[in-house]
Amino acid sequence: MADVSLAHRATSRFEIRAPGIWIILAALLLVFATTTPRFLSAANLTNIGLQSSILLLLALPMTLVILTEGLDLSMGALMALVSMIVGLTSAAGYPVPVSIAAGLMVGLAGGILNGLLVAKLDMPPFVATLGTLGMAQGLAVVLTDGQSVVDLADAIPAIFSVAVFGVPLPIWLSVAAYSVTHYILYHTQFGVSIFAIGGNRDAWKLSGGNVDRCLIGVYAFAGVMVGIAGFLFTSRMSAGHPTASLGMEFDAMAAVALGGTSFEKGNGWLFGTVLGVLAIGVLRNGLNLLGFPSSVQVVSVGVLVLIALFIDGLRSKP
Amino acid sequence: MTETSIGKTVPGARLSAASLLEKIGGLDLIIRLFVVAALCLALTFATPKFLTEGNVLNVLRQTALLFLIASGLTLVILTGGIDLSVGANLGLSGCLAALALKATGSVALTFLVAISAGAAGGLANGLLVTAMRVPPFIATYGMLWVLLGLTYWVMGGDSVHGFPPNFRILGSGYVLGIPVPVYLMFVFLAIGGLFLSRTRWGQEVYAIGANPEAARLSGIPVQSRLILVYTLSGAMAGLAALVFLARVNSAEGDIGETLTLPAITAVLIGGTSLFGGIGTVGGTFIGALILTLVINGMNLLSVHTNWQPFVTGVIVIIAVLVDRLSHQK
Numbered sequence: 001m002a003d004v005s006l007a008h009r010a011t012s013r014f015e016i017r018a019p020g021i022w023i024i025l026a027a028l029l030l031v032f033a034t035t036t037p038r039f040l041s042a043a044n045l046t047n048i049g050l051q052s053s054i055l056l057l058l059a060l061p062m063t064l065v066i067l068t069e070g071l072d073l074s075m076g077a078l079m080a081l082v083s084m085i086v087g088l089t090s091a092a093g094y095p096v097p098v099s100i101a102a103g104l105m106v107g108l109a110g111g112i113l114n115g116l117l118v119a120k121l122d123m124p125p126f127v128a129t130l131g132t133l134g135m136a137q138g139l140a141v142v143l144t145d146g147q148s149v150v151d152l153a154d155a156i157p158a159i160f161s162v163a164v165f166g167v168p169l170p171i172w173l174s175v176a177a178y179s180v181t182h183y184i185l186y187h188t189q190f191g192v193s194i195f196a197i198g199g200n201r202d203a204w205k206l207s208g209g210n211v212d213r214c215l216i217g218v219y220a221f222a223g224v225m226v227g228i229a230g231f232l233f234t235s236r237m238s239a240g241h242p243t244a245s246l247g248m249e250f251d252a253m254a255a256v257a258l259g260g261t262s263f264e265k266g267n268g269w270l271f272g273t274v275l276g277v278l279a280i281g282v283l284r285n286g287l288n289l290l291g292f293p294s295s296v297q298v299v300s301v302g303v304l305v306l307i308a309l310f311i312d313g314l315r316s317k318p
Numbered sequence: 319m320t321e322t323s324i325g326k327t328v329p330g331a332r333l334s335a336a337s338l339l340e341k342i343g344g345l346d347l348i349i350r351l352f353v354v355a356a357l358c359l360a361l362t363f364a365t366p367k368f369l370t371e372g373n374v375l376n377v378l379r380q381t382a383l384l385f386l387i388a389s390g391l392t393l394v395i396l397t398g399g400i401d402l403s404v405g406a407n408l409g410l411s412g413c414l415a416a417l418a419l420k421a422t423g424s425v426a427l428t429f430l431v432a433i434s435a436g437a438a439g440g441l442a443n444g445l446l447v448t449a450m451r452v453p454p455f456i457a458t459y460g461m462l463w464v465l466l467g468l469t470y471w472v473m474g475g476d477s478v479h480g481f482p483p484n485f486r487i488l489g490s491g492y493v494l495g496i497p498v499p500v501y502l503m504f505v506f507l508a509i510g511g512l513f514l515s516r517t518r519w520g521q522e523v524y525a526i527g528a529n530p531e532a533a534r535l536s537g538i539p540v541q542s543r544l545i546l547v548y549t550l551s552g553a554m555a556g557l558a559a560l561v562f563l564a565r566v567n568s569a570e571g572d573i574g575e576t577l578t579l580p581a582i583t584a585v586l587i588g589g590t591s592l593f594g595g596i597g598t599v600g601g602t603f604i605g606a607l608i609l610t611l612v613i614n615g616m617n618l619l620s621v622h623t624n625w626q627p628f629v630t631g632v633i634v635i636i637a638v639l640v641d642r643l644s645h646q647k
Contacts, residue, residue: 071455123638124592126400126455127582131638134579134631141624250463253456263453293474295571298467302460309450 020308021258021275028279032286039289046168050160052281053174054236056274057229058252059259060181061222063273066256066263067185067198068215070118070125072222075229075249077136078110080242082230084140086156087149087240096155103234104227110136111223115216140242149240160235170232177225178274185270190217198267254301255280258308279304346589346644350604357611365618375497377607377614382499383561384606387577388584389510390440390554392602393547395585396514398527398594399454401551403443404581406465409574411435412559413469416478416569425485433556439465440552444545462578470571479568489564499561503603506554510599523547527594579630584609586637593641609633 032039058075065072086103090096110132117128162169185191193214196204205211229248234240257263258279259272283304284297292300361368387404394401415432419425439461446457491498514520522543525533534540555574563569588605590597612633613626 069453071459073459117635121639122642123635124455126402126459127586127592127634127638130402130579130582131631131635134627134634136631138625138628138631142622142628145622145624247463250460253459257456257460263456293471295467295470298463299471302464302467305460309452 020310021260021272021279024258024304024308025275025279025282028282028286032282032289036286036289039286044285044289048278048281048285049171050168050236051285052277053168053170054229054232055248055251055255055280056174056277057177057225057232058248059255059273059277060177060270061218061225062249062252063256063259063261063268063270064181064185064194064218065125065222066253066261067194067268068218069198069201069263070215070218071129071253072114072219073126073129073249074110074114074133074136075222075226075252076246077133077140078107078223078226079230079233079245079248080140081110081136082106082227083234083237083245084143084149084240084242086231086234087152088143090152090156091149091240096153096159099153099156100231103231104224107223107225107227107230108220109223111220111226112216114223115219118219119212119215137243137246144242146242148242148244150238152234152238152240156235157238158235160232170236173228173232177228178270182270184221190214194218195268250298251280251301254305257305260308347601347604350587350589350601350608353608354604354611357608357615361611361615361618364615367618368615373614373618377610378500379497379565380614381603381606381610382497382503383558383565384577384580384584384610385503385603386499386506386558386561387555387581388588388602388606389506389599390547390551391581392510392585392588392590392597392599393514393523394454394551395582395590395592396523396527396594396597397544397547398530399447399544399547400458400582400592401440401443401548402455402458402578402582403439403461403465404551404555405574405576405578406462406469407436407439407552407555407574408559408562408577409571410439410465410469410472411556412563412573413473413478413569413571415556415559416481416563417472419481419485419563420478423482425482428485429560432560433553436556436559437549437553440549440555441545443552444548447548448541448544466571466575469574473569473571475571477568477570481563481567486564486567489561489566499565502557502561507599507603514599519543519546524595527596529595576627579627579634580609580613583630583634583637586634586641589641591641592638 038044058079062072062075082103085106086099089099089102094102114125114129114132117123117131118125121128160168160170164172185194193204193209193211196209197211197214201211230245233245237244255276256268256273258276259269259274261268261272280301283300284294287297287300358368367373387408391401391404411432414435415428418431419428422428443454443458443461446452446461447454450457452460488498488502493501512520514523522533522538525536525538526540526543530540559574562573566573584606585597585602586592586605587608588597588601588603590601590605609630612629616625616629617623
């Protein structure tokens with residue numbers, strides 16, 4: 001127990017853990033601020049914040065999943081299923097809170113299923129979540145034969161643009177999500193066990209830690225966050241869409257990698273993930289303003305991750 | 319080499335029945351063949367459309383394409399790794415090959431482009447896994463999206479179609495009434511089987527999968543063998559892309575998107591363990607056949623194609639469970 005809490009204290013201290021992400025973020029801001037006149041406008045910066053808020057909701061739990069040496073490939077597909085459920089319940093005339101609850105329940109159910117497969121059935125996370133990816137994607141398409149649901153209650157699109165104290169609601173939500181995740185990871189027993197499972201699962205098991213419960217908790221938490229992200233996504237698109245969110249877990253994973261969380265040994269940094277999300281938001285927005293298609297953006301995100309891994313690799317080599 | 323062949327024949331002389339069973343893949347293989355037989359029997363009774371010449375050849379042709387993608391993947395999974403980028407790799411190498419074919423009309427150049435593009439993608443995976451020490455599922459998943467992005471970039475939303483007949487033979491031609499891809503499948507089944515069971519490199523692939531640390535200590539160049547299997551997996555995706563192009567006669571950015579999950583599923587149903595060190599290419603052939611029969615049955619019974627990802631997702635989870643239960647104590 002003693003060494004575990006020591007490790008946990010060391011990782012919670014604010015320090016420059018991943019120089020790569022700071023360099024990348026600064027370079028991206030500099031490049032786009034100088035090449036794109038509209039980039040630094042208040043409207044555009046708000047837009048980056050709004051786009052990043054949905055990604056952060058996925059990247060935060062992805063950090064926890066990766067800290068346990070796992071991966072959740074089902075996020076984008078589960079989000080699509082959530083979006084369809086929100087859309088269909090709303091189109092059927094149910095009140096907005098019912099749609100939200102239904103979406104959250106679907107996300108939670110998917111997360112618990114992932115957790116059970118990984119923990120109780122001991123499946124490698126990438127294949128368990130690849131299986132649930134297929135299932136969620138299949139169900140999302142089957143529900144309406146691939147059509148999006150557009151006749152939503154007016155309140156659903158309105159939620160995305162509501163401002164509280166001048167700041168849009170999705171940004172408040174992502175700040176809240178960060179605070180909750182930070183608290184869970186650095187100030188609870190659950191957080192200690194997440195670091196311990198990634199650090200040395202067998203030692204943690206032998207010292208009496210409940211690995212299964214922790215893993216189910218991590219994936220279930222991811223499911224709930226996917227539920228919230230799926231609702232916000234539906235709100236932003238003003239439609240329940242069966243395919244638009246597919247692959248969003250790639251950006252989430254890239255953000256975690258950019259933020260300096262290592263894929264092994266439970267070595268990670270939650271605030272780095274926020275920086276990673278911002279870097280991806282800035283990159284995609286900047287490339288968008290410069291007129292590059294989303295295919296170029298995806299490749300650029302991949303290249304960015306490589307650069308970050310390379311910079312951090314240089315530093316960690318003995 | 320001589321040591322291994324002696325080691326195999328001596329106990330075989332004593333326990334011939336058991337060793338024969340072991341040689342053809344053990345009880346697992348028998349069970350899988352029963353599954354194939356049961357599926358065929360069930361489909362024959364369920365629909366008269368199943369046991370027609372056209373449909374049987376169609377099943378074989380589909381199996382061949384799936385096997386070609388899954389065979390290289392089998393090597394990767396045998397080392398305890400994974401290649402989630404096979405489908406995207408097929409997509410990019412297919413699109414590049416299609417553009418080359420349209421531009422030059424040269425079949426030889428098309429082959430060269432597809433296979434070297436596939437191998438390059440695989441090599442990149444191998445380098446990420448070895449030199450940069452990124453876990454395989456993360457490296458190849460990242461590669462999936464990078465390759466997909468490159469494909470859409472190259473194609474710019476267009477499609478290429480209408481290939482010359484001398485190229486299309488590869489996917490839609492027949493020799494002695496059997497589709498050409500089926501011959502290709504059996505050629506690579508033989509090559510893959512011999513590579514794994516009869517060559518030093520093949521044995522090393524098993525050793526790495528069984529225990530990478532022990533393999534390294536016993537002098538196996540683990541890094542370069544890993545680079546080799548990822549490159550081979552990419553090259554096979556490139557070859558499969560050619561068969562795919564020749565069959566469907568067109569190329570679009572999204573051709574590979576739906577192929578990764580079935581390829582992984584085929585390898586796992588075929589009895590190759592996700593935990594490395596256990597499995598055969600022959601098993602992957604049976605796995606590809608089983609999955610193709612299931613999909614074919616769904617088509618014949620008019621189940622909407624939208625259900626395919628769901629069913630494949632369920633099958634992959636069942637396959638891993640069976641793997642878990644049979645290989646882990």
